[in-house]
Amino acid sequence: MARAKLELTALPGIPMVQPGDDIGKLIADSIARTSIILKPQDVLVVAQKIISKAEGRVIALDKVKPRPDARDWAAKTDKDPRLVELILMESKRVVRHRPGVMIVEHRLGFVMANAGIDQSNVGPKEDGEHAILLPLKPDDSAARLRTALRASQGVDVGVVISDSFGRPFRSGTAGVAIGTAGMPALLDLRGEPDLFGRELGVSISGFADEIAAAASLLMGQGNEGLPAVIISGLTWTRPDTNAAEIVRDPDEDLFR
Amino acid sequence: MARAKLELTALPGIPMVQPGDDIGKLIADSIARTSIILKPQDVLVVAQKIISKAEGRVIALDKVKPRPDARDWAAKTDKDPRLVELILMESKRVVRHRPGVMIVEHRLGFVMANAGIDQSNVGPKEDGEHAILLPLKPDDSAARLRTALRASQGVDVGVVISDSFGRPFRSGTAGVAIGTAGMPALLDLRGEPDLFGRELGVSISGFADEIAAAASLLMGQGNEGLPAVIISGLTWTRPDTNAAEIVRDPDEDLFR
Numbered sequence: 001m002a003r004a005k006l007e008l009t010a011l012p013g014i015p016m017v018q019p020g021d022d023i024g025k026l027i028a029d030s031i032a033r034t035s036i037i038l039k040p041q042d043v044l045v046v047a048q049k050i051i052s053k054a055e056g057r058v059i060a061l062d063k064v065k066p067r068p069d070a071r072d073w074a075a076k077t078d079k080d081p082r083l084v085e086l087i088l089m090e091s092k093r094v095v096r097h098r099p100g101v102m103i104v105e106h107r108l109g110f111v112m113a114n115a116g117i118d119q120s121n122v123g124p125k126e127d128g129e130h131a132i133l134l135p136l137k138p139d140d141s142a143a144r145l146r147t148a149l150r151a152s153q154g155v156d157v158g159v160v161i162s163d164s165f166g167r168p169f170r171s172g173t174a175g176v177a178i179g180t181a182g183m184p185a186l187l188d189l190r191g192e193p194d195l196f197g198r199e200l201g202v203s204i205s206g207f208a209d210e211i212a213a214a215a216s217l218l219m220g221q222g223n224e225g226l227p228a229v230i231i232s233g234l235t236w237t238r239p240d241t242n243a244a245e246i247v248r249d250p251d252e253d254l255f256r
Numbered sequence: 257m258a259r260a261k262l263e264l265t266a267l268p269g270i271p272m273v274q275p276g277d278d279i280g281k282l283i284a285d286s287i288a289r290t291s292i293i294l295k296p297q298d299v300l301v302v303a304q305k306i307i308s309k310a311e312g313r314v315i316a317l318d319k320v321k322p323r324p325d326a327r328d329w330a331a332k333t334d335k336d337p338r339l340v341e342l343i344l345m346e347s348k349r350v351v352r353h354r355p356g357v358m359i360v361e362h363r364l365g366f367v368m369a370n371a372g373i374d375q376s377n378v379g380p381k382e383d384g385e386h387a388i389l390l391p392l393k394p395d396d397s398a399a400r401l402r403t404a405l406r407a408s409q410g411v412d413v414g415v416v417i418s419d420s421f422g423r424p425f426r427s428g429t430a431g432v433a434i435g436t437a438g439m440p441a442l443l444d445l446r447g448e449p450d451l452f453g454r455e456l457g458v459s460i461s462g463f464a465d466e467i468a469a470a471a472s473l474l475m476g477q478g479n480e481g482l483p484a485v486i487i488s489g490l491t492w493t494r495p496d497t498n499a500a501e502i503v504r505d506p507d508e509d510l511f512r
Contacts (some may be wrong), residue, residue, distance in 0.1 A: 004265065004266045004268065004474070004482070005263070005264065005265050005266070005474075006262075006263070006264040006470075006473060006474060007261070007262070007263055007264075008261065008262040008263075008264075008470075008489075009260065009261050010260045010261070012260065096510040096511065097510075098510060101510070103510060110425070110426075111424070111425040164461070167423065167424075167462070168367070168423075168424050168425075168504075168509060168510070168511035169366070169367040169424075169503070169504055169509060169511065169512075170366075170432070170462060170465065170502050170503070170504055171442055171460060171462070171501070171502055171503070171504045172441075172442040172443075172460045172461050172462030172463065172465065172502065173460065173461055173462055174430070174461075174462045174465050174466055174469065175466060175469075176426070185428075186427055186428040187428075189476075204427060204428045204429065205420070205428050205429055205430075205472070205476075206423070206426060206427070206428030206429055206430045207428065207473075209426065209428065209430050209469070210430055210431060210469040210470065210472050210473050211473065213430065213431075213465070213466040213469035213470060214262075214264075214466065214469060214470030214473060216461070216466050217262060217463075217466050217467065217470060217490060218260070218261075218262055220445075226260070233264075234473060245427070246426050246427055246428065247425070247426070247427070248424075248425055248426055248427045253424060253425060254352035254353075254354060254357075254359060254424070255352065255424035255425065255511050256425075
């Protein structure tokens with residue numbers, strides 16, 4: 001816990017990502033333009049959007065045929081029925097709704113607005129309307145990126161795939177982790193004594209989420225120009241876990 | 257938005273804080289031991305706990321007489337009735353409960369577990385059990401700290417008073433801002449076009465919360481030894497607002 005300094009660097013010059021692009025290569029190319037030498041327990045945070053685009057999770061809205069269920073929800077929420085069709089496809093159930101917003105339990109378990117489907121920064125307006133879905137398996141995307149970096153940089157780093165979520169009770173979005181590899185998603189501090197030798201009360205820290213929030217300060221909300229951030233200075237001794245671990249057990253959740 | 261680097265430094269050697277201590281002076285003394293020269297738009301993040309202790313918000317539990325209402329809630333939640341008395345005193349209402357946890361709407365508006373009342377790191381066991389309440393007005397605490405730093409360092413910085421909150425849906429705590437001064441609590445990006453000139457969809461970022469989360473990575477959960485962090489590299493052009501702004505309007509909140 002004796003970490004005294006963190007340094008966050010946004011990787012420069014990552015181009016607009018197209019379906020099929022090799023994100024591991026784009027990141028290695030960017031690192032080569034900097035003086036960064038990756039070390040173990042450095043963490044690479046990558047915005048979900050470029051992972052999704054590289055993985056081809058971009059859907060032309062004019063190809064989407066909304067089913068009756070989607071039309072019903074669209075009427076209830078005053079949303080585009082084609083977008084609602086995609087939201088329902090990506091979700092287990094609708095948790096809350098109001099005009100303009102559907103809060104769903106995503107198939108990955110995350111409770112989030114509009115199943116994380118994004119319409120900004122997809123491409124020029126004249127290409128028609130597109131939507132970007134979350135990566136199929138963000139934990140796997142993170143693991144592949146980690147493997148790619150091991151090959152190109154010769155070192156094992158932690159990887160976080162991040163997104164920006166709205167939150168209950170608090171205005172404003174915050175960066176969160178939807179995929180992790182090579183690091184713990186949560187830091188379980190239970191059993192570690194406080195300064196006076198008592199066991200800690202609040203004891204599990206949302207490590208990967210805090211990392212994603214920190215990186216978000218550099219990425220900005222609408223800026224695809226800075227979609228990857230290296231964080232150095234973190235240390236951990238807990239085993240690696242996936243971001244799936246962050247999903248709170250519904251039986252223990254007082255707000256579902 | 258062209259920020260490429262952030263640096264976070266935990267201030268060294270801040271001693272155990274006692275009621276009446278001058279936090280501004282403790283921080284100035286610590287800065288003097290480092291090579292840090294504060295610049296405008298640097299942000300100082302300070303853990304709520306040391307602010308509360310300095311402001312004397314420490315209560316000896318054996319002086320607390322639980323009222324009948326507190327005894328009822330204590331029976332329902334299997335908690336110490338004296339602690340429940342303090343939780344109710346600090347809260348507008350109980351939002352959810354289960355054994356061991358009361359989620360309340362704090363008098364400051366924040367929805368949080370146990371009214372943010374902490375029992376760890378208060379003092380040696382032989383001093384008896386104590387509880388630490390949140391600062392009376394954390395935004396004012398932040399403003400006073402900003403004024404103190406202006407006097408000692410000759411520069412206006414942003415100040416965040418941070419705490420660690422559990423969250424609905426996601427396991428693990430994350431640093432959040434409960435007080436701010438000299439900076440925007442939220443960054444409203446509405447109206448700023450994305451890379452393709454479309455207006456951004458998700459558009460208000462939880463700036464101060466993301467700052468608190470980033471600082472929390474250095475502070476650790478149980479470590480009062482690193483209760484203050486300087487962040488440099490942030491920029492903003494929006495006007496200053498208080499952390500009170502972060503409380504979501506209950507009428508707009510789908511999870512109350």
